[in-house]
Amino acid sequence: MDSKQHSSTPSVRTDSFPEDAVIVPIGPEIDLHSFRPQEFGPVVVEYLAEAYAKGFRDVVLIHGKGLGIQRENVRKILAKTPTVESFQDAPYGWGGKGATLVHFKEKL
Template sequence: MLRRLREWLDRALSPPDLAGLDAPGAGPPEGAPEPPGDDDVVVMPIEDAIDLHTFAPRDVASVVEEYLHEAQLRGFREVRIIHGRGKGVQRRVVRAVLSRHPAVDGFRDAPASRGGWGATLVWLKPAGGDLAP
């Protein structure tokens, strides 16, 4: 058992074999989709919460603005934005967007059971009226 574990660890921790990566035919198979680039649009389902950990910090403000707009259009009245605790940088960015977004009726820290100060609960105005982000 110990021998098999060591063999597995040796394989898992050894550097990858990079030989032949530039050789013809070494890329993805014919017809495989290209990995998304920086300018590609990624479609995400609109749910009652969004976790911002998966987004680049430079995109957080625009992601939150668009998310709020779409959540309001879909009839959500309360959403949760998960920005994490860290040093509070993402939280400040999120709060700045929330304070000026026309869809927002109010917001506060989430209760401890829903993320505490690592998440913000947002109440949205009913759809209609000024929906521009």
């Protein structure tokens, strides 16, 4: 292939992400156990923005039970997020006090 031709396979610019970046697929839930404490806040904020943009009405943030520190950190972020209508402990089968169920506001 000469320099004027382009491959039909899309590529991702790897220089646009830090070397240790983690790409997380956006689904109806995210398990926050695998993130370091310094990543936790930015991951939650970015996840909420992407989940709302993708049209999810409800998502579950799995933070674990433990001492409740991460749960409180999640809820502080949720309280400041303008797209969040409400949040509560997830139903028992979805994690109970170890997860938070988030309900987004309707898109206008």
